[in-house]
Amino acid sequence: MPHIAHIAVQTPAHSAVGELLSYASEEVLPPGTLVRVPLGRRELLGVVWEPPAAPAPLPEGLELRSVACVLPGLAPLDAGWRRLVAFAAHYYQRSVGEIAVTALPPQLRDMTAEQLARRLAPPKPARKSRKSKAETETEPQACEPVRPQQPAAIPSIALSAEQASVFAQIEQSPGPFLLYGSTGSGKTEVYLRAVQAVLEANPQAQALVMVPEINLTPQLEERFTARFAPLYGAEAVVSMHSGMTNPQRLKSWLAGHTGRARIVLGTRMAIFASLPRLALIVVDEEHDASYKQQEGARYSARDLAVWRGRDAGAKVILGSATPSLESWHASSPTAQGGPGRYLRLAMPGRIGAAALPRVRLVDMTQQPRKAVFSPPLLEAITARVQRGEQSLVLLNRRGFAPVLFCADCGWKSDCPHCSAHQVFHKGDRTLRCHHCGFTQRVPFACPSCGNPDILPLGKGTEQLEEELERVLRNVQRPDGNPARVARIDADTTRAKGALQEQLAAMHAGDIDVLVGTQMVAKGHDFRRITLVAAVQPDSALYSSDYRAPERLFCLLMQAAGRAGRDAGYVAAQGSRAEMWIQTHDPANPVYAALQKHDYEAFAARQLQERQDAGMPPYAFQAIVRADARTQEAAQAFLNAATQAARDAQLPWLDEVFIYPPIPMAVQRVANVERAQMLLEATSRGALLRFLNHWQPWLHWLRGQGEHRTIVRWLVDVDPLSI
Ligand SMILES: Nc1ncnc2c1ncn2[C@@H]1O[C@H](COP(=O)(O)OP(=O)(O)OP(=O)(O)O)[C@@H](O)[C@H]1O
Numbered sequence: 001m002p003h004i005a006h007i008a009v010q011t012p013a014h015s016a017v018g019e020l021l022s023y024a025s026e027e028v029l030p031p032g033t034l035v036r037v038p039l040g041r042r043e044l045l046g047v048v049w050e051p052p053a054a055p056a057p058l059p060e061g062l063e064l065r066s067v068a069c070v071l072p073g074l075a076p077l078d079a080g081w082r083r084l085v086a087f088a089a090h091y092y093q094r095s096v097g098e099i100a101v102t103a104l105p106p107q108l109r110d111m112t113a114e115q116l117a118r119r120l121a122p123p124k125p126a127r128k129s130r131k132s133k134a135e136t137e138t139e140p141q142a143c144e145p146v147r148p149q150q151p152a153a154i155p156s157i158a159l160s161a162e163q164a165s166v167f168a169q170i171e172q173s174p175g176p177f178l179l180y181g182s183t184g185s186g187k188t189e190v191y192l193r194a195v196q197a198v199l200e201a202n203p204q205a206q207a208l209v210m211v212p213e214i215n216l217t218p219q220l221e222e223r224f225t226a227r228f229a230p231l232y233g234a235e236a237v238v239s240m241h242s243g244m245t246n247p248q249r250l251k252s253w254l255a256g257h258t259g260r261a262r263i264v265l266g267t268r269m270a271i272f273a274s275l276p277r278l279a280l281i282v283v284d285e286e287h288d289a290s291y292k293q294q295e296g297a298r299y300s301a302r303d304l305a306v307w308r309g310r311d312a313g314a315k316v317i318l319g320s321a322t323p324s325l326e327s328w329h330a331s332s333p334t335a336q337g338g339p340g341r342y343l344r345l346a347m348p349g350r351i352g353a354a355a356l357p358r359v360r361l362v363d364m365t366q367q368p369r370k371a372v373f374s375p376p377l378l379e380a381i382t383a384r385v386q387r388g389e390q391s392l393v394l395l396n397r398r399g400f401a402p403v404l405f406c407a408d409c410g411w412k413s414d415c416p417h418c419s420a421h422q423v424f425h426k427g428d429r430t431l432r433c434h435h436c437g438f439t440q441r442v443p444f445a446c447p448s449c450g451n452p453d454i455l456p457l458g459k460g461t462e463q464l465e466e467e468l469e470r471v472l473r474n475v476q477r478p479d480g481n482p483a484r485v486a487r488i489d490a491d492t493t494r495a496k497g498a499l500q501e502q503l504a505a506m507h508a509g510d511i512d513v514l515v516g517t518q519m520v521a522k523g524h525d526f527r528r529i530t531l532v533a534a535v536q537p538d539s540a541l542y543s544s545d546y547r548a549p550e551r552l553f554c555l556l557m558q559a560a561g562r563a564g565r566d567a568g569y570v571a572a573q574g575s576r577a578e579m580w581i582q583t584h585d586p587a588n589p590v591y592a593a594l595q596k597h598d599y600e601a602f603a604a605r606q607l608q609e610r611q612d613a614g615m616p617p618y619a620f621q622a623i624v625r626a627d628a629r630t631q632e633a634a635q636a637f638l639n640a641a642t643q644a645a646r647d648a649q650l651p652w653l654d655e656v657f658i659y660p661p662i663p664m665a666v667q668r669v670a671n672v673e674r675a676q677m678l679l680e681a682t683s684r685g686a687l688l689r690f691l692n693h694w695q696p697w698l699h700w701l702r703g704q705g706e707h708r709t710i711v712r713w714l715v716d717v718d719p720l721s722i
């Protein structure tokens with residue numbers, strides 16, 4: 001008599017087969033076991049799950065298919081990991097199988113049992129063969145006993161008074177903590193100490209340290225490896241991010257799962273790492289939007305970190321110089337004067353008493369028209385090049401110009417597939433749509449009227465780089481060499497290793513002026529930058545998104561934080577750190593707060609506005625989006641979904657306000673029309689319960705009549721942009 005196993009597998013998205021599937025198995029399979037199971041004609045990776053509370057009775061005469069095999073050599077995923085996956089599925093309105101399987105390394109999905117067994121086998125005594133590098137890399141020494149390492153002295157530095165006080169509080173309290181520390185206050189050193197403390201306290205403990213972007217992982221990896229490899233071995237520190245090859249990802253994942261890795265460093269995906277001995281989670285730059293996944297399961301790795309920490313009994317440290325308003329609110333005393341949910345720890349000073357840069361606003365209405373760089377800013381940059389100091393010029397728009405334009409007939413370089421312009425990239429003479437990727441050669445003349453004189457409109461990073469090269473071409477560095485301008489954005493960093501090379505050049509002082517997007521504005525510990533300039537930040541002030549001011553303020557404050565980090569250097573140069581902002585709206589309160597480096601006043605005012613308007617974090621939101629061939633069809637689906645909820649009198653509907661559907665800001669992408677509908681509630685629980693009741697109706701509706709033509713629909717809980 002075979003046993004029944006309930007397996008979480010990734011079924012085709014939205015196929016309504018959302019939950020667990022039942023299979024026959026010869027043996028009892030403990031939950032967490034990794035298996036391969038047949039589904040249709042395919043064989044898929046699955047995870048054995050707890051039996052559902054009320055298993056559906058098997059239809060008469062139906063025979064269960066059997067589990068194809070158990071993946072050998074792997075301990076089952078533990079209950080904590082399964083709880084995390086189940087919570088994320090429930091909260092973000094996805095299936096357990098989807099979250100579980102996508103959280104596992106891709107290679108595990110495609111490997112047969114034999115292949116995995118081979119990977120896990122102890123390495124054969126080295127006989128140099130023609131094995132590919134990738135193959136060798138994937139051979140984790142699973143069966144090798146862990147050799148105790150000789151403890152070596154930890155190269156560590158004396159903590160500043162602020163660091164020491166914060167560290168003591170982290171030791172004493174359970175948390176979660178919001179480490180609110182200025183740019184350059186030495187938050188990383190606090191993370192290192194906190195990690196060290198948990199690893200020393202328990203020889204098996206593991207720590208998870210997350211950063212928002214891949215480009216920040218190498219720097220962090222270097223610091224953690226330097227600190228901990230001498231103590232626990234080079235294997236003890238592993239990385240996890242999407243820039244790694246599949247074999248590398250499998251290797252890191254196995255190291256975490258088996259407990260060999262004591263420290264996992266990664267981007268948002270690392271929140272789902274299997275870490276049976278998790279004792280500490282650090283979320284650096286916790287305000288960063290990259291922690292929110294923007295496709296598939298739209299989870300927030302930061303929010304899941306807080307949940308996972310509580311569930312696993314692990315400490316959680318969220319760190320930022322500009323915390324998200326959610327975290328700031330959560331760490332504020334309650335209206336009754338009680339402590340907030342998070343314990344706020346402040347480090348207002350910079351290491352070495354370095355000064356925060358002086359913020360200078362340039363009123364662009366008083367500057368020559370069409371000037372990209374105002375004359376005083378150019379002068380300031382020039383003087384720095386001549387003194388051998390570095391400058392950072394920030395513009396959050398890549399390409400040469402956001403649009404090409406014909407002054408004769410009004411033609412614009414619109415993307416034929418999207419409601420967006422195609423961006424002019426001068427380097428390879430292309431027009432590229434940043435939404436769908438559609439790329440064309442730049443036309444020699446206006447495609448509409450034949451006018452040979454088509455003009456770029458607006459500025460992108462490519463143009464800034466060109467402009468700076470032009471105006472600085474006769475400016476010399478102290479060593480007599482000409483000024484060197486470089487650019488870092490998604491276009492210059494496509495090639496593998498390119499970004500690391502460019503960052504290394506910056507750190508080595510080979511670059512005088514760096515033009516970049518938000519990629520370089522945060523996290524980096526540049527030592528010789530004394531000037532940061534935001535040349536065109538205003539557009540964010542007029543966005544319809546209520547989070548736009550918060551995002552702009554954070555970005556500028558983080559960018560300012562790249563300047564003047566080394567007090568000794570600034571003093572020796574006889575220089576001063578400056579942040580320049582070119583604006584047409586110098587009276588805007590966002591800039592006034594920035595001039596005072598007053599995050600707290602800014603946050604207080606924003607929170608007051610949010611409270612008055614009933615916005616998050618004082619209310620809870622979700623978005624339901626529908627994509628279809630026409631805007632009418634997309635909106636019809638959303639209207640029908642609301643109607644279905646009303647007709648069925650779904651529980652909790654009374655506590656949720658459903659706004660009418662509207663087209664998305666970028667309405668059409670790749671010939672698909674997009675519409676969305678906002679849901680709001682004053683209780684997180686009510687919103688969630690309503691969504692859980694509603695979801696089956698959305699699945700059902702999609703199979704009905706005209707709605708079959710919908711391209712897709714999705715739910716975004718706690719959306720970051722609306
Ligand atoms: N106790 C200390 N003594 C001397 N130097 C320190 C100390 N702590 C940190 N530093 C140095 O100070 C610099 C800034 O530290 P770190 O990069 O951790 O700042 P941060 O708080 O993460 O800033 P940001 O938010 O801008 O990323 C680093 O070069 C670091 O090595």
Ligand SMILES: [Zn+2]
Nearest residue numbers: 415418433436
């Ligand atoms: Zn397009």
